[in-house]
Amino acid sequence: MTRASWRTRIGFILAAVGSAVGLGNVWRFPWLTAENGGAAFLVLYLAVIVLVGVPGLLGELVIGRRARTSTVGAFEALAGRNWRALGAVPLLASVVVLSFYTVVGGWIVRYLVGSATGAYFDAPAQYFAAIDHGLGAVGFHVLFLAVTAAVVYAGVDRGIELATTVMVPAIVVVLVGLAAWAATLPGAGAGYDFYLALDVAYLRENFLDVLAAAAGQALFTLSVGAGVMVTYASYLDEDRSLAADGTIIAGLNTGIGLLAGLSIFPVLFALDVAPGSGGPGALFISLAGSFASLPYGRVIGIAFFAVIALAALSSAISLLEVPVAFLVDEYGVSRGRSTALVGSGFLATGTVAALSPSAFALLADTIANLALTAGLVGFLLFDGWVLGRDALEEYELGAGRLARLAGTPWLYAVAFVLPVFLTFTFLSAVTTTAGVPVEGTTLAALAAAAVIACIVVLRRPSSVL
Ligand code: TRP
Numbered sequence: 001m002t003r004a005s006w007r008t009r010i011g012f013i014l015a016a017v018g019s020a021v022g023l024g025n026v027w028r029f030p031w032l033t034a035e036n037g038g039a040a041f042l043v044l045y046l047a048v049i050v051l052v053g054v055p056g057l058l059g060e061l062v063i064g065r066r067a068r069t070s071t072v073g074a075f076e077a078l079a080g081r082n083w084r085a086l087g088a089v090p091l092l093a094s095v096v097v098l099s100f101y102t103v104v105g106g107w108i109v110r111y112l113v114g115s116a117t118g119a120y121f122d123a124p125a126q127y128f129a130a131i132d133h134g135l136g137a138v139g140f141h142v143l144f145l146a147v148t149a150a151v152v153y154a155g156v157d158r159g160i161e162l163a164t165t166v167m168v169p170a171i172v173v174v175l176v177g178l179a180a181w182a183a184t185l186p187g188a189g190a191g192y193d194f195y196l197a198l199d200v201a202y203l204r205e206n207f208l209d210v211l212a213a214a215a216g217q218a219l220f221t222l223s224v225g226a227g228v229m230v231t232y233a234s235y236l237d238e239d240r241s242l243a244a245d246g247t248i249i250a251g252l253n254t255g256i257g258l259l260a261g262l263s264i265f266p267v268l269f270a271l272d273v274a275p276g277s278g279g280p281g282a283l284f285i286s287l288a289g290s291f292a293s294l295p296y297g298r299v300i301g302i303a304f305f306a307v308i309a310l311a312a313l314s315s316a317i318s319l320l321e322v323p324v325a326f327l328v329d330e331y332g333v334s335r336g337r338s339t340a341l342v343g344s345g346f347l348a349t350g351t352v353a354a355l356s357p358s359a360f361a362l363l364a365d366t367i368a369n370l371a372l373t374a375g376l377v378g379f380l381l382f383d384g385w386v387l388g389r390d391a392l393e394e395y396e397l398g399a400g401r402l403a404r405l406a407g408t409p410w411l412y413a414v415a416f417v418l419p420v421f422l423t424f425t426f427l428s429a430v431t432t433t434a435g436v437p438v439e440g441t442t443l444a445a446l447a448a449a450a451v452i453a454c455i456v457v458l459r460r461p462s463s464v465l
């Protein structure tokens with residue numbers, strides 16, 4: 001049987017953008033910006049996207065296209081059987097993220113329906129507290145998962161590619177419409193000020209915290225660390241410039257995030273809703289509450305939640321594809337059976353997350369971040385020290401002049417700088433969660449030592465460094 005592949009380059013790019021654009025953009029990004037000093041955060045975030053996000057994304061794309069097989073098998077195909085174990089971490093990360101993602105997807109579908117019926121209009125806070133977990137949440141999680149699985153079941157080109165080619169442009173069109181409508185609201189100016197104001201003093205005082213927030217967001221929003229980009233790149237059958245594709249994916253993703261902020265903040269300020277602290281509930285409570293009192297609130301609410309639903313769906317599809325492709329590639333299971341099998345697994349894990357808020361929080365706040373970071377460090381060290389020159393060769397296939405110039409710096413970044421940086425954020429998250437905060441410089445030294453130890457173990461003669 002021939003292996004599935006994308007029909008067009010633009011199809012691949014849109015599928016990857018669909019994966020990247022999700023709750024992270026429409027929800028997490030605008031709020032993080034607002035909480036972390038507005039424009040000052042934006043500048044830092046853009047820098048982290050360029051310096052950490054894009055190189056990391058390329059690190060995954062290179063592995064996937066070279067191996068032409070999905071996450072776990074890619075390590076074996078490129079370096080031998082002993083390396084398979086490295087694939088377990090990103091595979092697990094995809095399972096963790098999707099296990100809570102479909103629950104949130106379910107909330108969104110419920111709010112989409114609720115915007116039409118006005119269900120949440122009277123008491124937004126109580127409404128959210130009533131639906132965020134319990135049997136209703138289970139039901140909507142199942143619905144959302146079923147739609148996700150149907151697309152994955154239909155296949156790479158006829159399912160994922162087709163769906164995202166329609167969904168991503170639809171997201172952009174509706175968001176542009178929403179942003180334009182939001183600009184007409186009386187409080188729009190104050191909203192933009194809050195969103196885009198430059199608070200340099202804040203940034204200076206909280207630099208490390210803001211940097212950590214920006215880095216975590218950059219990885220999550222670009223969908224790296226869970227093998228999604230490895231899997232998607234494994235369906236490429238032409239050697240076009242990965243650097244160009246990666247830059248386009250990151251650029252579109254960032255633009256859509258900015259656009260989401262431009263639609264959200266004017267709405268909140270039009271009604272004097274204090275954009276309070278983040279968290280999963282805030283979008284639903286304050287924003288949904290705003291729709292209740294705005295002219296055409298129902299229509300706006302429907303448009304808004306439809307955008308978020310599409311964004312979340314195209315991300316969930318990519319996450320489901322990782323374990324589905326794993327079974328197809330590694331065990332020769334048919335796509336249909338694999339989707340059914342993996343889907344029923346998620347039926348169970350998502351149900352746990354939908355019933356237990358503490359399980360949900362554990363997955364969404366702690367385990368997901370750690371698993372994604374560890375998964376990405378594994379990919380990058382593999383690029384830098386096991387593939388070495390081969391990674392550079394793959395990067396250069398189809399690359400233009402400019403991209404070629406960036407090749408060697410990219411490999412150095414991926415081999416050393418990024419792993420140390422990511423291990424630092426990993427250790428800092430572990431120590432903070434465990435309640436034993438450690439001095440920043442000590443952590444940095446620990447991170448560097450840990451990475452060097454890994455390099456000593458992993459290093460292969462073919463490495464350029
Ligand atoms: N990037 C998506 C978002 O911003 C979420 C997502 C999809 C993701 N696939 C991923 C996050 C893989 C990490 C890894 O909502």
